[in-house]
Amino acid sequence: VGITDKLDSLASLGIDAIWFSPFFKSPQKDAGYDVSDYKDIDPLFGNLVDFDNLVSACRKFGIKVIVDLVPNHSSVQHELFQAALKAPEGSPERGMYIFRDGKGKNGDLPPNNWPSVFGGNAWTRITNPDGTPGQWYLHLFDSSQPDFDWTNRWVRDRFIEVLTFWLDKGIDGFRVDVAHGLAKKAGLPDFIRDDAYWQAKPEDRAENPYFGNDGVHEIYREWRALLNSYAGDRVLCAEAFVEPLTKMAQWVRPDEMMQAFIFPYLVTRWVPEKLRTVIDDSLEAFHAVGAPSTWVLSNHDQVRHATRLALDPSTMTADRITGVGPRTEPKPDRAEGLRRARGASTLMLALPGSAYLYQGEELGLPEAVDIPDADRQDPTFRRTNGEAYGRDGCRVPIPWEADKPAYGFGPSADTWLPQPAEYREYSRDLQEGTDGSTLELYRSLLRLRRDFGLGTGTFEWLAGFPVEVLAMSNNGIRVYFNMSDAPITLPEGEVLVASADVSNGVLPASAAAWLR
Numbered sequence: 001v002g003i004t005d006k007l008d009s010l011a012s013l014g015i016d017a018i019w020f021s022p023f024f025k026s027p028q029k030d031a032g033y034d035v036s037d038y039k040d041i042d043p044l045f046g047n048l049v050d051f052d053n054l055v056s057a058c059r060k061f062g063i064k065v066i067v068d069l070v071p072n073h074s075s076v077q078h079e080l081f082q083a084a085l086k087a088p089e090g091s092p093e094r095g096m097y098i099f100r101d102g103k104g105k106n107g108d109l110p111p112n113n114w115p116s117v118f119g120g121n122a123w124t125r126i127t128n129p130d131g132t133p134g135q136w137y138l139h140l141f142d143s144s145q146p147d148f149d150w151t152n153r154w155v156r157d158r159f160i161e162v163l164t165f166w167l168d169k170g171i172d173g174f175r176v177d178v179a180h181g182l183a184k185k186a187g188l189p190d191f192i193r194d195d196a197y198w199q200a201k202p203e204d205r206a207e208n209p210y211f212g213n214d215g216v217h218e219i220y221r222e223w224r225a226l227l228n229s230y231a232g233d234r235v236l237c238a239e240a241f242v243e244p245l246t247k248m249a250q251w252v253r254p255d256e257m258m259q260a261f262i263f264p265y266l267v268t269r270w271v272p273e274k275l276r277t278v279i280d281d282s283l284e285a286f287h288a289v290g291a292p293s294t295w296v297l298s299n300h301d302q303v304r305h306a307t308r309l310a311l312d313p314s315t316m317t318a319d320r321i322t323g324v325g326p327r328t329e330p331k332p333d334r335a336e337g338l339r340r341a342r343g344a345s346t347l348m349l350a351l352p353g354s355a356y357l358y359q360g361e362e363l364g365l366p367e368a369v370d371i372p373d374a375d376r377q378d379p380t381f382r383r384t385n386g387e388a389y390g391r392d393g394c395r396v397p398i399p400w401e402a403d404k405p406a407y408g409f410g411p412s413a414d415t416w417l418p419q420p421a422e423y424r425e426y427s428r429d430l431q432e433g434t435d436g437s438t439l440e441l442y443r444s445l446l447r448l449r450r451d452f453g454l455g456t457g458t459f460e461w462l463a464g465f466p467v468e469v470l471a472m473s474n475n476g477i478r479v480y481f482n483m484s485d486a487p488i489t490l491p492e493g494e495v496l497v498a499s500a501d502v503s504n505g506v507l508p509a510s511a512a513a514w515l516r
Contacts, residue, residue, distance in 0.1 A: 183219075396420070
């Protein structure tokens, strides 16, 4: 079973485009984000002919194709890095990546104190061809993912070739992985994001030398010019986890990218005042540069929002990939998590701008929290010695058919991560056509969002409601999101869609509704 076989189901959901996670050739040390060949398909997923057929099939359904590009780093198995390992210090081959001499006696210490996002140190020392200890290479993520040196013009030219290759195949754009990480501060100074860093206001935090530096912008201006040279609409969407939002908006200025995920919105906990503030700040910051806000509640790096929103905010850490697992306490309440997730999605899809959905959220899928340690694949779990579960829980294959092997995800019961038994009750075939199901809720939301032009609508808050109730209007639609613990009486109006039963004129706790 492949993606092409499911396009009719995706089209019936009401989507405009599909963002594909990396399908390039890869040793799969980090779910394909360790690329060994940017111009070929990994045999796990098919081949270039299959890809051409997929693009053609998407066209028939009016679905655009967005490719996930990973420019910050490659796999250690990429031919360029293998050439760098064999070449002498100071060679052009070494200059494609960030190699540095170590500190201390005999260079035994890393060049600086930068940590890997996945845990541990961000530097690994190589062994020279003659067996002696060599230089260190930078990897902001796993040691299998060495960082390119984007000050090197040769690196920039190779990626222009990669973009051109996929654009010529007819794709509609790129989601750019770690779009805030390509430029490192000259000299690679020491830096650590400790508790004091996270507790400070974003605008007061010390400048990060490896994320969010201004050097990235000239790269994306060059990419934008390339996309503009192709007929029709093309998109560059930034994964840029940058604060404050006024800074993140710099990624979507008129001559750079078109979209950037609003991660501060995603990570906002179940706190009405904070949610209202981040919506205001997002709309103001992005509209100031003429770009749409790009909303998202779940993705492949985050605890699914049907679980995350039910967690006690005091138990969550600043580390966005700590994850949830068997030893997490207190356990999230699945029923409350789903109620909150449905309400939060009903609000998000009423906001002006772009919206991305993560596969399975339209089914209300919770995080898979009971994955055995032996089955975990996220390098975060390994690099932190199990202290952080990482992202496996949101990457478990989704259920399509309740009574098929692997719940219809593939031809056999074997999946790369084990599916929990409770996923059966979320299967798509059980939800399709079922009144009140999460699938039918999403279908209604997406249809009405399109019908009323909410993506390009005019937003304003409605006054006269308690702080726990977010009330807004957009293009004639009034939206009420009850984040309190008690039901409220709905104002007068025709109910178009609601995340819970409101037939008695009452909006339950954790629910949201659209009225006309």
